[in-house]
Amino acid sequence: MVSVQSEVEARLNEIRSKVESGERLDREDGLFLFREDVPLHEVGELADLVRRRKNGHFAYYNINTHLNPTNVCVYRCIFCAFRADLRDERAYVMSDDQIRARAQEAVDHGCTEIHIVGGLHHQKPFEWYRDLIALIHEAQPTLHIKGWTAVEINWFEFLTKRSVEEILRELIDAGLGSLPGGGAEIFHPEVRSRICEHKADAGKWLDIHRTAHGLGLRTNCTMLYGHIETAYHRVDHLLRLRELQDETGGFQTFVPLAFHPENTGLSHLRKPNAIEDLRVIAVSRLLLDNIPHVKAYWVMLGIGTAQAALAYGADDFDGTVRHELIYHDAGATTPQQLTVEEIQRLIREAGCEPVERDTLYRRVLRDPTCWQRWEVGAPIAAAEAG
Numbered sequence: 001m002v003s004v005q006s007e008v009e010a011r012l013n014e015i016r017s018k019v020e021s022g023e024r025l026d027r028e029d030g031l032f033l034f035r036e037d038v039p040l041h042e043v044g045e046l047a048d049l050v051r052r053r054k055n056g057h058f059a060y061y062n063i064n065t066h067l068n069p070t071n072v073c074v075y076r077c078i079f080c081a082f083r084a085d086l087r088d089e090r091a092y093v094m095s096d097d098q099i100r101a102r103a104q105e106a107v108d109h110g111c112t113e114i115h116i117v118g119g120l121h122h123q124k125p126f127e128w129y130r131d132l133i134a135l136i137h138e139a140q141p142t143l144h145i146k147g148w149t150a151v152e153i154n155w156f157e158f159l160t161k162r163s164v165e166e167i168l169r170e171l172i173d174a175g176l177g178s179l180p181g182g183g184a185e186i187f188h189p190e191v192r193s194r195i196c197e198h199k200a201d202a203g204k205w206l207d208i209h210r211t212a213h214g215l216g217l218r219t220n221c222t223m224l225y226g227h228i229e230t231a232y233h234r235v236d237h238l239l240r241l242r243e244l245q246d247e248t249g250g251f252q253t254f255v256p257l258a259f260h261p262e263n264t265g266l267s268h269l270r271k272p273n274a275i276e277d278l279r280v281i282a283v284s285r286l287l288l289d290n291i292p293h294v295k296a297y298w299v300m301l302g303i304g305t306a307q308a309a310l311a312y313g314a315d316d317f318d319g320t321v322r323h324e325l326i327y328h329d330a331g332a333t334t335p336q337q338l339t340v341e342e343i344q345r346l347i348r349e350a351g352c353e354p355v356e357r358d359t360l361y362r363r364v365l366r367d368p369t370c371w372q373r374w375e376v377g378a379p380i381a382a383a384e385a386g
């Protein structure tokens with residue numbers, strides 16, 4: 001009689017051979033790797049192999065800030081603690097002066113990127129969202145603006161009745177540099193209809209990224225896990241991302257986002273633990289064979305798990321992150337920001353070499369006599385990392 005343990009070992013050996021020879025894993029492989037009885041350290045070892053093949057011993061970070069211009073939002077996604085109704089005490093809309101000051105503060109602190117995401121404020125026209133990009137770009141042209149998720153772009157479609165392509169072109173003219181990966185949540189309608197039923201559906205989200213890639217914009221992609229989804233929904237999500245990446249090659253980084261339940265409509269759930277976090281990171285690295293980077297977003301993973309994630313498939317620590325609200329409103333206990341020295345130390349302790357990158361994964365070269373001054377070098381090649 002064959003024991004369950006030897007069945008698991010045999011199946012893992014098959015997957016190991018595929019990974020070693022660079023053969024693509026399929027849906028069944030993904031489902032198997034998510035099983036709790038498949039030893040996590042072995043899944044991690046395979047993910048580390050792929051991570052090293054792609055990024056060697058480098059682990060990237062950037063110096064960035066967040067800007068959430070308003071929390072007023074027409075949607076009521078059940079997982080979100082950040083959103084507010086117009087008349088809530090918590091509701092806010094930042095003024096142009098506050099936004100300009102935030103951009104100035106970012107530059108003063110050496111940031112290369114500003115990451116913008118907010119609520120869908122029903123009293124604001126598309127021009128408000130566009131002009132906000134122009135305002136920052138004109139005031140601080142060195143800052144890369146990674147702004148507005150596909151969900152916001154879909155809202156702009158609704159507001160303007162214009163095509164995604166036209167909207168994106170106008171935002172690019174205003175100074176938009178790339179799109180963040182938010183709003184993907186879980187694509188499968190069984191889950192999506194229960195956690196964010198009004199939001200752009202999977203087809204729409206993917207279509208907007210497809211159009212962005214066609215216009216030469218690089219984008220990121222995410223998956224919100226650890227709530228009501230199962231392994232089946234996660235694998236489905238990852239494979240849909242992989243399929244689009246085969247078509248366009250426009251995704252730079254996959255960012256797994258661990259659900260934080262506090263102050264949300266799902267506050268009865270517990271937060272995913274470190275074991276679950278590391279398995280999601282490792283399986284994602286293995287299935288997404290065509291996406292160059294996987295982020296260990298320390299804000300939501302916690303610093304210890306983010307460090308460990310660098311040995312489980314992740315190669316990017318995200319950034320110094322100033323003014324993060326979405327996770328902190330949902331109970332994240334991580335610090336509001338890390339210093340460059342802290343990030344570098346955390347990366348070195350994990351056995352990797354820290355590399356400062358800009359949003360487009362070019363090496364950032366800082367002026368040793370004035371730290372805030374910098375220029376970008378060439379893209380960091382896989383061969384260099386090896």
Ligand code: V47
Pocket residue numbers: 079080081082117179180181182183184185220221222223224255257258259260261264297300318326327330
């Ligand atoms: O789309 C909202 C998630 C996303 C909660 O592109 C929550 O580099 C956990 O996408 N618990 C926005 N997650 C943030 C985001 C992001 C973050 C960092 C880097 C990048 C990138 C993108 O945050 C939302 C949603 O999936 N979110 N509420 C919560 N309670």
